[in-house]
Amino acid sequence: MTDVLLEIDNLSVDYETARGDLKALRNISFDVRKAEIVGIVGESGCGKSTLISSILRLIAPNTRFRSGEIRFDGSDLLKATEREMRALRGDEISIVFQDPMQTHNPVLSVGQQMIDIQHRSKAPKGEKREKAAQMLAAVGIPDPEARLDQFPHEFSGGMRQRIAIAMALMSEPNLLIADEPTTALDATLEVQIIERLQELQREMDCAILFISHHLGVIAELCDRVVVMYAGAVVESGDVRKIFHEPKHPYTRRLIECDPGHIKTRARILPTIPGEVPDLANIPDGCIFRDRCNQATERCMAHVPPLESVGEEHMAACWLNHEEVTA
Template identity: 50%
Template sequence: MSTIIEVKNLAVSFHTYGGEVQAVRGVSFSVPRGSTVAIVGESGCGKSVTAKAMMQLLSCPPAEYKGGEILFNGEDILQKTERQMERIRGNEMGMIFQDPMTSLNPTLTIGRQITEGMMKHRAFNGKEAKEEAIQLLHLVGIPQPEQRFDQYPHEFSGGMRQRVMIAISLACQPELLIADEPTTALDVTIQAQILQLLKKLQEEMGTSILLITHDLGVVAETCDYVVVMYAGVVVESGTAEEIFANAQHPYTKGLLQSIPRLDQQRAQALRPIIGSPPDLMDPSPGCPFYARCEQAMRICKNHHPTLEHVNGEHYSSCWLRHPMAQVVR
């Protein structure tokens, strides 16, 4: 299966008064065409920074691209000018931002915000853009789209605003859709509706989706592949089935043990991951999970493990995968 976008050894830092924050450190993964790939991990692990870097939405300074490539349809995004990126953003690559409360312009009507991209990238006139926007609002489940077209964001509920964000991101029929925490701050019922909507739109339009989330329930429901990030690096990757059935990295196992399970006959206490993520102003040379890992070895402190092949498309960055490591029971 061909890939629509491939990230190779991406490194991004932020320069602050306190020093350099190494937010993303050598991240590599790819998104196969027509599939859904999830990047998971706790807050601060570099998920959103990676997503914004893929669309060159980071302000430089304070951000700095320290290295790597982002190949979209074979062309390196990081080598393109801002004018070239303006032709790609919203047209070939769409993005659903994390908070619709702040992502929508409160002074412009919903219709104006949806049609803006169509008129810029698809050369629609006002009438054509309005007809297409109304169809999009209907597609994403907004009732009475003709009336809603002329309303403002404050007249919509949180779930409705998120649907509008999806409509805006799909206005130009992008090949790749990046969804950054699309169900954050929504109740469970609305979350399910948004996820079903994304799945339906992917089937109808063939769009590839990169989903940024910390909700493993969402991942299990919707995703084909999973990339697990911790402290700015990829610690495990594989198909969703491989990750959920046979997680190898202690951090991935900790994530799975910290969520409630409905397939167990007896209720079991959740096991949180003790400790806090490392300081990315001064990351250690070894495994970033060393200080929180119950199975840490001496080598983990000073030597960073490489991604080792487990089986199939499954890879794990852990010294426990090394042939000389002792078997942990």
């Protein structure tokens, strides 16, 4: 019970727009336990970015929290003051963004930036610099002491992403949010970064919320997985359960679609026809029904709840209900 670090409980978030409320997140529930890696999988429009900005409370002015709580270490972040949030961000919760080219200030040396982010610490500057060098070494940057004096443009994309990770881990956060951190990188560098992240996570005992659309990376890195579709959680659970016995048609089809999944050369690759529904005008019933080839009458009329379908495994699909299968 006490090992839960982040708990998203029935979170619903809307954006007020000229066309009416855009229901970006609807009844999202999942949790991240201490020192585990939870992956969030989903395609464009699934609500990943709204979720991250809601957790950090770095939200657009037209955002409306309609229901739910985001509990971090037991306290509700939606009720926290701006001052409390500031104290949390970059200290207990850190984030690594997708684009390693834009995360750093181009006019300050990397060392200076790494010293600056330790503003909470009272330690002398020399000590802070030493710590910065240690962190750079920890993420696998050779000759860290000398490279502290270099500027961001003198590093390659892969190196910059490592530096971003080093900076995020500097405060020894309890939770690291990684938002597609390897998407902009080549596969070879992606693998290096994932492996490094795994090592550091074990050493520092921090939890990671890893957002990616790359199923291979999620499968390799994460302990548990949350699958999102069009602003809702459709399935969540242990990584093996999700990849080996998916209980939601979307998860199943998504895994089938990954070309890495198909061993022999295929002339016709599987796809999920159709489009994500308009979130400003949500149809009745299951959000996936229009693209689902197993949809029934019931799926047209009622939203399936996210329910337990086995140990450490939840899914939101009527097909898992006995009444239907019977």
